[in-house]
Amino acid sequence: RNFKEKLWWVPVIPGYPILGNALEFRDSTKTLERMNHYMLKYQGLCCFTLLFRPLILISDAKFCEWLLSSTTILTKSKDYQFLYNWLEGGMLISTGSEWRKSRKILTPAFHFAILEQFVEVFEKPTAIFLDCLRKQMHNEAINVHPLIVNYTLDIICQTAMGVDLKVQKESQNDYVAAVDAMCKTVVERAFNPLKSFDITYRLSPDYYREMRNVKLLHSVSNAVIDKRRKEMESEKDNVEIVNDDGTKRKMAFLDLLLKSRDEHGQPLSQEFIRREVDTFMFAGHDTTASAISFIFFCLANHPDEQNQVLSEIKEVLGEGQKITYKELQEMRYLEMVIKESLRLYPSVPFYSRQTTEDVLYEDGKVIPQGITLIVSSYAIHRNPHVYDQPGKFIPSRFLNLESKPFTYLPFSAGPRNCIGQKFAMLLIKFALINVLSNFEILPSNPSCEVVLSAESVLKARNGVNIRLKSRT
Ligand code: HEM
Numbered sequence: 001r002n003f004k005e006k007l008w009w010v011p012v013i014p015g016y017p018i019l020g021n022a023l024e025f026r027d028s029t030k031t032l033e034r035m036n037h038y039m040l041k042y043q044g045l046c047c048f049t050l051l052f053r054p055l056i057l058i059s060d061a062k063f064c065e066w067l068l069s070s071t072t073i074l075t076k077s078k079d080y081q082f083l084y085n086w087l088e089g090g091m092l093i094s095t096g097s098e099w100r101k102s103r104k105i106l107t108p109a110f111h112f113a114i115l116e117q118f119v120e121v122f123e124k125p126t127a128i129f130l131d132c133l134r135k136q137m138h139n140e141a142i143n144v145h146p147l148i149v150n151y152t153l154d155i156i157c158q159t160a161m162g163v164d165l166k167v168q169k170e171s172q173n174d175y176v177a178a179v180d181a182m183c184k185t186v187v188e189r190a191f192n193p194l195k196s197f198d199i200t201y202r203l204s205p206d207y208y209r210e211m212r213n214v215k216l217l218h219s220v221s222n223a224v225i226d227k228r229r230k231e232m233e234s235e236k237d238n239v240e241i242v243n244d245d246g247t248k249r250k251m252a253f254l255d256l257l258l259k260s261r262d263e264h265g266q267p268l269s270q271e272f273i274r275r276e277v278d279t280f281m282f283a284g285h286d287t288t289a290s291a292i293s294f295i296f297f298c299l300a301n302h303p304d305e306q307n308q309v310l311s312e313i314k315e316v317l318g319e320g321q322k323i324t325y326k327e328l329q330e331m332r333y334l335e336m337v338i339k340e341s342l343r344l345y346p347s348v349p350f351y352s353r354q355t356t357e358d359v360l361y362e363d364g365k366v367i368p369q370g371i372t373l374i375v376s377s378y379a380i381h382r383n384p385h386v387y388d389q390p391g392k393f394i395p396s397r398f399l400n401l402e403s404k405p406f407t408y409l410p411f412s413a414g415p416r417n418c419i420g421q422k423f424a425m426l427l428i429k430f431a432l433i434n435v436l437s438n439f440e441i442l443p444s445n446p447s448c449e450v451v452l453s454a455e456s457v458l459k460a461r462n463g464v465n466i467r468l469k470s471r472t
Pocket of ligand 1: 284411412
């Protein structure tokens, strides 16, 4: 009752006694459209409950700005704790001084000088990816998502971690299957009150399955760290290196972690490094794979846009020119295509915070302690008051769109925004240029819509199906 009194100013979605609105949100393929519906009905702000747990759902730009810019409401909601067994206290779920420490150590790993070096590293895994696509050309309906997941995982391992897991060369990868299972578990536990309590969950077979997956995931990340540690030892101090102009070369993600010292001058612990490696392997590959998959889908269904991107590629690159960081920055139309696809299909369709004390929003409007605040980027991006024909794929809208703050949030915003945003944009552009130069992307035969499923990262329940035709 206490929180209901304090939240007098937030409209409430009617629900059932005890269960609240749990039944409405239990199917992950309905969650996003439900959120969208309520955001339109209640004009961007409303409250609902899951069992006795109160949550505020937000798409209102002013409220999003207040929340995401806050330097005090930085704690992620308790749903992120469902990732704890795997990610432990990694940057995505940590809070307070632990989070600040991670963010400070790892921000230099995304400096443009590092990203610039990565473009060359993208080449080999991309060539393997093109081969994988070529093998599927006879297929009338290729579900590209699993191929793209393997590709982005290979890329993140080779760039950030400096190791080659050769995921694309294996037909079945246990690591990828375990990540997939973990993503599903998190959303199931967040929206299914029966699975959300630790006491009951630990008695269920799901818990034992999760523990098996966590063991496997940790063994892979430990192996990645040990391999790189040994390589660095054998290279002695050659990794501490200078550029041609004598300046100190910036170190990539894992090298930075292995070389960093804490406030007492001690090396970072294996546990600290492992949870950041786990966090970045997860946060880096699954989100980017979702983005690339949905861009394929959008381009397959919009041949004019595809041709426009192809013309830009020819104009910027000319004949057979090598792709460098500079050219990637010049691809303006391609950038609009990526932005528009992320508007319709944001890889992280909602994210949330938790209040740790009563906070004043404005004019006597208080948000009580312990409330979960969910920002629905999916609903924000489909708001007809902001976007004309919001359901349509129109990349050129970004040419003229009057930029209204906090109405486009695929990478979140503020102090806890996505640290890997520039890396992701670079990789997506590189992948698309290579694919579009080699293949025409077509709708599958028979054509097939995507059934969106909110599984911490946005997925298509029925796969992302397309067809490919060689351009050569
Ligand atoms: C298209 C690709 C991507 C999208 C759409 C995306 C989106 C997001 C979003 C919305 C958040 C905020 C989540 C929250 O508040 O809970 C986030 C956080 C984060 N992202 Fe990304 N991301 C992408 C790629 C990447 C990549 C490539 C990396 C790393 C290599 C990465 C690493 C992270 C990390 C570590 C955080 C947590 C930051 C913090 O809490 O301080 N992401 N991302």
